[in-house]
Structure formats: structure tokens, C-alpha cells
Amino acid sequence: MSERLVVIGGGGAGIAAATIAKRVAPDMKVTLFTEFEDIAYSPCGIPFVHGREIEKFENLFLSTVERYVEDGLDMRMETTVTDLDLDKRTVSFKGQTEGFDKLVIATGFVWEKPSVPGANLDGLHYVKNIRQAMEFDKLLDDMKKAVVIGATPLGVEMAGNLGHRGLEVHFVDEGPWALHEVLDPDVAQPVHESLEKRGVTLHFGTTLNEFLGDGNGRVRAVSTSAGEIECDVVIVCLHKLPNNDLAAAAGVKVGSTGGIMVNERMETSVPGVWAAGDVIEVPHGLTLIPIRGLTGSHAYAQGRTAGANAAGEHRAYDPVWVPWGLVGGDYTIGGFSLGETLATAVGVPYVVAKGVGVSRARYFPGATRTNVKLLAEPGTLKLIGAQIHGGEGVKERCDFLAFTAKRGATLHDIAWMENIYSPPIGALFEPMAIAAQNGLAELKKAGQL
Amino acid sequence: MSERLVVIGGGGAGIAAATIAKRVAPDMKVTLFTEFEDIAYSPCGIPFVHGREIEKFENLFLSTVERYVEDGLDMRMETTVTDLDLDKRTVSFKGQTEGFDKLVIATGFVWEKPSVPGANLDGLHYVKNIRQAMEFDKLLDDMKKAVVIGATPLGVEMAGNLGHRGLEVHFVDEGPWALHEVLDPDVAQPVHESLEKRGVTLHFGTTLNEFLGDGNGRVRAVSTSAGEIECDVVIVCLHKLPNNDLAAAAGVKVGSTGGIMVNERMETSVPGVWAAGDVIEVPHGLTLIPIRGLTGSHAYAQGRTAGANAAGEHRAYDPVWVPWGLVGGDYTIGGFSLGETLATAVGVPYVVAKGVGVSRARYFPGATRTNVKLLAEPGTLKLIGAQIHGGEGVKERCDFLAFTAKRGATLHDIAWMENIYSPPIGALFEPMAIAAQNGLAELKKAGQL
Numbered sequence: 001m002s003e004r005l006v007v008i009g010g011g012g013a014g015i016a017a018a019t020i021a022k023r024v025a026p027d028m029k030v031t032l033f034t035e036f037e038d039i040a041y042s043p044c045g046i047p048f049v050h051g052r053e054i055e056k057f058e059n060l061f062l063s064t065v066e067r068y069v070e071d072g073l074d075m076r077m078e079t080t081v082t083d084l085d086l087d088k089r090t091v092s093f094k095g096q097t098e099g100f101d102k103l104v105i106a107t108g109f110v111w112e113k114p115s116v117p118g119a120n121l122d123g124l125h126y127v128k129n130i131r132q133a134m135e136f137d138k139l140l141d142d143m144k145k146a147v148v149i150g151a152t153p154l155g156v157e158m159a160g161n162l163g164h165r166g167l168e169v170h171f172v173d174e175g176p177w178a179l180h181e182v183l184d185p186d187v188a189q190p191v192h193e194s195l196e197k198r199g200v201t202l203h204f205g206t207t208l209n210e211f212l213g214d215g216n217g218r219v220r221a222v223s224t225s226a227g228e229i230e231c232d233v234v235i236v237c238l239h240k241l242p243n244n245d246l247a248a249a250a251g252v253k254v255g256s257t258g259g260i261m262v263n264e265r266m267e268t269s270v271p272g273v274w275a276a277g278d279v280i281e282v283p284h285g286l287t288l289i290p291i292r293g294l295t296g297s298h299a300y301a302q303g304r305t306a307g308a309n310a311a312g313e314h315r316a317y318d319p320v321w322v323p324w325g326l327v328g329g330d331y332t333i334g335g336f337s338l339g340e341t342l343a344t345a346v347g348v349p350y351v352v353a354k355g356v357g358v359s360r361a362r363y364f365p366g367a368t369r370t371n372v373k374l375l376a377e378p379g380t381l382k383l384i385g386a387q388i389h390g391g392e393g394v395k396e397r398c399d400f401l402a403f404t405a406k407r408g409a410t411l412h413d414i415a416w417m418e419n420i421y422s423p424p425i426g427a428l429f430e431p432m433a434i435a436a437q438n439g440l441a442e443l444k445k446a447g448q449l
Numbered sequence: 450m451s452e453r454l455v456v457i458g459g460g461g462a463g464i465a466a467a468t469i470a471k472r473v474a475p476d477m478k479v480t481l482f483t484e485f486e487d488i489a490y491s492p493c494g495i496p497f498v499h500g501r502e503i504e505k506f507e508n509l510f511l512s513t514v515e516r517y518v519e520d521g522l523d524m525r526m527e528t529t530v531t532d533l534d535l536d537k538r539t540v541s542f543k544g545q546t547e548g549f550d551k552l553v554i555a556t557g558f559v560w561e562k563p564s565v566p567g568a569n570l571d572g573l574h575y576v577k578n579i580r581q582a583m584e585f586d587k588l589l590d591d592m593k594k595a596v597v598i599g600a601t602p603l604g605v606e607m608a609g610n611l612g613h614r615g616l617e618v619h620f621v622d623e624g625p626w627a628l629h630e631v632l633d634p635d636v637a638q639p640v641h642e643s644l645e646k647r648g649v650t651l652h653f654g655t656t657l658n659e660f661l662g663d664g665n666g667r668v669r670a671v672s673t674s675a676g677e678i679e680c681d682v683v684i685v686c687l688h689k690l691p692n693n694d695l696a697a698a699a700g701v702k703v704g705s706t707g708g709i710m711v712n713e714r715m716e717t718s719v720p721g722v723w724a725a726g727d728v729i730e731v732p733h734g735l736t737l738i739p740i741r742g743l744t745g746s747h748a749y750a751q752g753r754t755a756g757a758n759a760a761g762e763h764r765a766y767d768p769v770w771v772p773w774g775l776v777g778g779d780y781t782i783g784g785f786s787l788g789e790t791l792a793t794a795v796g797v798p799y800v801v802a803k804g805v806g807v808s809r810a811r812y813f814p815g816a817t818r819t820n821v822k823l824l825a826e827p828g829t830l831k832l833i834g835a836q837i838h839g840g841e842g843v844k845e846r847c848d849f850l851a852f853t854a855k856r857g858a859t860l861h862d863i864a865w866m867e868n869i870y871s872p873p874i875g876a877l878f879e880p881m882a883i884a885a886q887n888g889l890a891e892l893k894k895a896g897q898l
Contacts, residue, residue, distance in 0.1 A: 054814070295870050296870045297867070297868050297879075298867065300878075301867075320867060323867050324871075327874060332873075332874055363509060364502075365502065392841070394874065395868075395869045395871070396849065399869055399879065400848070402867055403862075407853075407856060413852075417852050418770060418772055419848050420746070420772050420783060420844045420848055421744050422493065423491065425776060425781055425844040428461070
């Protein structure tokens with residue numbers, strides 16, 4: 001009998017694990033369980049369909065169940081795994097039990113629910129499943145006022161997109177600025193301005209007290225430390241929590257973040273059991289502190305690692321340097337690893353190098369300002385983080401910096417990097433190099449170089 | 450008496466050298482000679498003003514003579530240095546002679562003239578001086594047919610821009626495709642298509658025979674191996690030759706490319722004499738073969754190195770990995786170091802990794818295809834070159850690849866790089882990673898991994 005691999009979860013990590021395992025070991029029987037009816041769509045696109053920036057939900061589908069079946073995968077759609085026995089090596093679902101030889105857990109995340117009264121009222125919406133989003137989108141046509149709770153990346157995207165759609169949006173967060181856990185205030189500022197231009201009212205530093213019902217079990221307002229805000233709907237965008245119940249109950253070790261602990265091969269504390277995606281924690285490249293809640297591209301790469309290893313290869317997944325980026329309102333921000341806020345919070349010493357450049361020749365139509373802040377280790381001047389805001393090229397520059405920081409690049413390296421100068425696509429001076437040069441000049445002036 | 454530095458040349462290299470020297474050594478007397486009336490404008494923007502993509506020539510001016518004078522530079526505008534005596538340490542100009550202690554030669558380039566009959570006729574235009582360009586632009590209003598000679602970067606930009614302006618453009622080059630000395634044919638193809646859409650007729654593989662006059666000393670047609678092409682004007686865009694006459698006559702050593710030889714400090718064969726920009730040659734990072742004719746950003750960085758060292762610092766300029774990029778028609782191409790054509794020509798063995806990705810999530814408006822070809826050293830799989838074509842992010846990716854190749858990055862590193870996935874700015878899979886993964890998969894299939 002051929003070896004049996006079971007993958008639990010149909011998101012990016014699960015799909016990647018199943019696909020790569022089948023490719024590496026075509027004789028393996030690969031079964032994938034998902035509780036949903038759909039597979040291989042882009043949940044990250046949902047806010048932009050609500051905001052009418054993407055025409056329709058159908059565009060978000062990237063593949064079909066049939067396609068995976070053709071590739072030889074045993075796809076169990078709308079099938080929730082309810083029990084996992086790691087001694088007997090079985091999964092249970094719909095009253096049945098099936099055996100496996102190897103297992104990949106990719107059960108993803110669940111949204112944190114607000115811990116205030118009224119959190120179970122109707123009208124509190126969570127963004128996740130595309131079918132629910134399609135239904136919800138129809139309801140939005142008749143809604144006028146929305147409250148978005150939580151200035152997380154999803155919160156910023158939902159607030160901006162609902163504003164773009166013409167709703168009156170109230171954006172509520174306890175923190176002093178958007179994404180305050182990771183973002184520096186100077187980088188948050190242009191996002192705030194852009195959200196306000198889209199009709200979003202910001203309520204930062206504002207505590208959530210209660211969701212108020214209309215007497216029929218539906219939310220009618222949100223009570224906050226800044227007063228009561230009437231609304232037709234509440235979008236809850238708090239933290240993503242690891243969906244670890246099944247794994248933890250089966251005896252798989254869970255770490256300090258709540259994520260499943262894995263080694264560099266994505267193998268859990270139980271031999272023959274791998275895990276990947278939003279349900280795991282991985283070490284940060286600089287601090288080696290376990291972190292979780294990364295992006296879809298991380299989930300996919302972890303899934304590939306887990307799947308390949310489950311199929312007999314020996315791949316390693318490196319600690320992460322976490323390039324990130326998003327569009328808040330109409331404004332692009334990004335970074336990698338630490339900003340000043342996070343570096344200060346975790347006690348990592350740093351020197352700062354700041355500069356402003358342009359994305360094309362200054363005089364070329366479409367040129368936008370690119371604001372770069374680099375953080376470096378005092379003494380060695382090795383890069384340890386960055387935050388960038390501006391128009392074009394933020395994503396590419398943050399990918400670049402994360403890659404080079406991982407390999408020990410210093411402010412000197414960036415200050416003297418070669419760069420393309422061609423008026424329609426690049427300015428004489430690369431913005432990252434400007435920042436590094438400024439930083440070195442200041443260190444020199446201060447006698448620290 | 451304070452030390453006297455003379456800089457010959459007012460382009461990017463000269464300006465950078467003079468500025469940085471004054472900053473490093475404020476007591477130094479820094480004198481800059483330029484034959485032109487203007488300083489600190491962007492010659493690279495000229496084709497785009499002709500093409501009406503940039504509104505007016507005035508936009509290309511980045512600074513003023515007065516500004517440099519305020520910074521303490523002694524600016525000698527419209528002053529051609531006619532003689533250089535390195536024993537007496539003097540420069541001669543307008544019948545006068547002045548002494549110097551240190552010298553930076555930044556005399557730039559001159560355009561190669563066609564070596565066929567009729568090359569001295571009126572109506573042959575060379576793109577360089579902004580005042581001439583302003584006059585020429587007025588004449589263009591009454592012209593209908595232009596012949597562009599030479600599918601160099603400038604030739605591609607001029608042909609595309611004159612087409613954009615509505616002229617009938619004939620683009621003539623001996624080579625089989627645009628930029629055939631450096632570009633691979635698959636990357637040239639979309640540029641050809643875009644130029645043709647702009648009304649440019651391509652005459653590649655076509656030899657230039659003669660420029661035909663109208664009897665009044667003005668060009669009326671170009672005779673080629675593919676027949677006679679009538680025209681109102683000819684734009685000559687051949688090679689950039691080092692403007693080395695003054696330096697060579699004074700005894701400064703010139704290398705195999707015709708460029709002035711410099712060490713890593715940009716110092717010439719004559720102590721106390723530095724050189725920078727289009728007049729010098731520098732080693733290629735991979736082959737260590739001397740090359741020249743790089744970009745404005747290279748000229749500027751070399752000028753900074755020369756100027757800082759002339760002022761007493763000890764800076765080194767590294768061998769170059771030459772990221773490059775340009776827009777041909779409406780299509781962006783780029784690369785770094787070697788493509789297949791050049792690698793084959795110089796006998797560098799390579800393996801190829803190819804892939805196609807998208808610049809944003811596939812479904813997001815504005816997403817464009819990004820075609821990546823990576824060249825790696827057989828065995829070590831270290832990057833040795835790349836060519837990219839597509840829409841957004843070509844410049845940033847080529848800068849990235851040049852930087853990481855210089856530091857020994859391999860196909861494995863690129864295949865597993867972290868990347869930002871956020872629908873409006875980046876796709877789930879980074880195009881460079883796709884190419885590297887494909888290349889590794891093919892090597893594995895071929896048993897070479």
C-alpha cells in the first residue's frame with residue numbers, strides 16, 4: 001500500500017504542502033481536508049472587492065477543486081476534521097475515521113473576538129470566507145454607516161475600502177495610531193491622512209466598551225470611551241489567533257505565541273507530523289524570538305517545506321526577516337523586521353538613517369516621493385529593520401532590504417549600491433542609498449564613525 | 450595658500466567631484482571648468498521632452514550656477530580647457546594659464562560619428578547639449594520624417610519618443626535586433642513591438658551606406674543596404690566615445706577601451722590626478738574586464754569617490770555589476786551584468802533560470818507580467834546576470850539582483866527569498882523566485898542538482 005499523507009487545511013499552507021508532496025512523491029496518497037466549499041482563492045483580495053477596486057469576487061479564484069483532483073489529490077471539501085489521534089494515526093470527520101502515515105497541520109487562524117458585552121450580536125462581521133463575503137457584499141449596498149474595530153492591516157484595508165465605496169466609516173482602535181504595534185508614527189501619519197480623504201473618521205486611543213443591540217439581537221451602535229457611534233454594521237479586525245485546538249488536544253506542543261512549535265523542517269514535537277502557515281510560530285531572523293501571523297507568501301513557503309519533507313526531502317525553512325507592505329487608503333507603506341517602535345519595545349539598540357528620494361526622475365510624470373528609514377546595529381551598522389512610505393517600488397525595496405539584511409548588509413553597502421538611473425523608471429539617486437548616506441554623515445558628524 | 454583643486458567637466462562626475470571635495474575640505478579652493486553655459490541639468494530627460502512625455506526643457510534643470518557659487522565653488526562657465534600640463538600642474542583656457550595642486554578629469558564622452566560619406570551634412574543631429582535640444586525641438590514642429598541611426602539606449606528612446614510625437618520614424622541599425630550587443634533577442638522582441646505601435650519602422654540588419662544631400666548641404670535621405678530612406682532629419686545615436694584627447698595628450702594612461710585607466714580610488718597613472726565618469730574605464734565585477742559607458746548614477750558615484758579622495762579621504766569604488774534599465778516605446782526592460790548574448794560572446798559558461806510572474810495580484814488592476822531570466826554559474830549557481838522585461842518594478846528588481854550577485858547570492862537564495870504579498874502591490878509569488886525555482890527544477894530533472 002502506498003504511503004498516506006493527510007493535510008488538514010485548504011489555505012495557502014495546506015494547498016502548497018499537498019501539491020508539493022504529490023510532486024515530490026507521486027506514489028503517495030495525498031488527502032486534503034477543508035471545512036470550506038472552495039479552494040485556492042485569494043482572501044486578501046476581499047477588502048478590495050468590497051471597495052470596488054476589484055470588479056468581482058469571481059476574479060479572486062485562482063484554481064478549482066477539479067484541477068487539484070486532476071493533479072492526483074484526494075480533495076475532501078466541506079469536511080471538518082473533528083478529532084485527531086496521533087497514537088493510532090487517525091483523523092475523524094463526519095462520523096468516520098481514516099488512517100494516515102504522515103500528517104501536515106495547516107489549520108490557519110481564527111479571528112480574535114472582542115471581549116466586551118454584545119460581541120455575539122448579529123451585524124458583527126468577520127472577513128474570511130469568500131462565500132460569506134459575497135453575501136455580505138450584497139448587504140453593504142443598503143448600509144450607510146460602518147464601524148471598523150482594530151487598526152490591523154485588515155482593518156486599515158477594510159476601513160479604506162468601505163470609505164472608497166461611499167460608506168461613512170468609523171475606525172476604532174485603542175492604540176495611538178494605525179498598526180501601532182509595528183508601525184512608527186511618522187509612517188502612520190500619511191496613512192491617516194489618506195484614510196480621512198476617503199471619508200474615514202479615525203477614533204484612535206479609543207477603548208471599546210460594548211456593542212449595543214436594537215432589541216432584535218442586531219447591533220445598532222458601538223459604545224466607546226469617545227462616545228456612542230451608531231452603525232449598520234461592525235467589521236471586526238482584531239488579531240489573528242492560531243487555530244490550534246485540534247493539534248493541542250492531540251498532544252502537539254504549542255509555543256509561547258500560541259502557535260504550534262516546529263523545527264526548521266516544519267516538523268512538530270510529534271515525529272511524522274508537520275505544520276505550516278498561520279497556525280505555527282517561527283523564529284525571527286534578528287531576535288530569534290518566535291513570531292506568528294505572517295503573510296500568505298510565508299504560509300505558502302512553509303507549506304512547501306512541510307510537504308516536501310513529509311514526502312521524503314530534507315528542506316529547511318530559514319528564520320524570517322518579514323518584509324511587509326500594504327496600501328492604506330491610497331498610500332503605500334512597508335518595511336521589514338523592526339521599526340523604531342518595535343525595536344524600542346523589544347529593547348534592541350539601533351541607529352537610524354533617514355532620507356527622501358523619488359521613484360523616477362523628479363521631473364518625470366508619475367514620480368512619487370519615497371521616504372526611507374533604515375535601522376542599523378550600532379557599531380557594525382548591519383541593517384536590522386526599515387520602514388518605507390511613498391508611492392511606487394515600496395514592495396520591491398522592502399523585499400530587497402529583508403534579503404540583504406539577512407545576509408549582513410551594512411549602511412555602507414547600501415550607501416554605495418549601484419542603481420539604475422533612467423528618467424521614466426528610476427532617479428539619479430536611489431532613495432535607500434540617500435537614507436544610508438545621510439545616516440553615515442550624521443554618525444560621522446557625531447564622531448561615531 | 451589653500452590647496453587648489455581643478456575639476457574639468459560639468460557633467461554628473463565633475464559636479465559630484467567638485468561638490469564632495471568642497472564638503473570634505475572646506476578650505477580647498479575648488480574650480481570647475483565647463484565648456485557649456487548650463488550646469489546640473491538632466492541630459493537623459495531630453496528624448497522625453499522631444500516626445501512630449503515631459504512638458505518642457507526647463508523641468509530638466511536641477512540646480513543653478515548661482516547655487517554652486519553659494520556653496521563656495523569657483524565656476525568657470527563656457528570655458529574650454531585647451532591644454533593641460535601635468536609637470537607644471539597648469540590648465541590653459543582662453544589664452545590664460547592657471548595652476549593647480551590636484552586635478553579631477555571628468556571630460557565625459559563624445560558621440561561616435563558615422564564613418565560614411567555625407568556625415569558632415571546639415572541635418573544630422575546629436576543629442577547632448579540642452580540649449581541645442583531646445584532649438585532643435587522648435588525645428589521638429591515642421592518635420593515629418595526622421596531617421597534614427599543606432600539602436601543604442603538613446604536610439605531606442607529617441608525613436609520611440611519621435612514616434613510618440615507623431616513623426617514617421619525609420620530606425621536603422623546593422624545589428625539583428627535593438628541593443629543587440631547586450632540585449633537577448635527574447636527581451637528585444639516586446640520593445641520592437643512597442644516601437645512599431647508608436648509608428649517606428651524598424652530597419653535592423655541594415656547597413657548605412659551614405660547620407661545624401663539636397664544640393665544645399667543639407668541631408669535629404671539616407672542610403673542603406675535596404676534602400677534609400679527620405680527624411681527631414683537624421684538623429685545619430687551611435688556609441689559614446691571617451692573624450693580623452695586632453696588627458697591622453699598630457700600623458701595620462703588610457704586603457705584598452707579608450708577610457709582613462711584609474712585605480713579603485715579613481716586615481717589615474719599620474720599621482721594627484723583623478724578621473725571619473727564617461728571618460729574612464731572600470732572593471733566589471735564578474736569578469737574584471739575593463740568596461741565603460743555606464744550610467745549617470747555611476748558617473749556621479751565615481752565623481753564622489755574621486756572628489757573625496759582628492760580632498761584627502763580614502764574611498765574605494767568597487768568593480769561594477771551594472772544594473773541597467775530603460776523604457777523602449779512603452780515597454781520596460783532591464784538587467785544586470787550579462788545576458789545570454791553577452792555571456793556567450795565573452796565565453797562565460799552559465800545555466801539559465803526563467804519564469805514569468807505578475808507585479809501585483811493577478812486580479813488587481815494595473816498588474817503586469819514580469820518576465821525574469823537569471824543566469825548563474827554552473828555548479829555554484831551564483832548569479833552572474835539577468836534580464837527582466839515587463840511593466841512595474843523592473844528597475845528595483847535589477848538593482849536588487851546586481852547587489853545580491855555582487856555578494857554571492859545563488860539561485861537557491863532567490864528561490865526561497867521572502868516576498869511581500871499584498872494584492873495592490875505584490876503577488877503571492879515573487880517573479881524572481883519563480884524563475885529561480887523553475888531553474889532549479891530543470892537542473893534537478895537533468896540530474897545536475
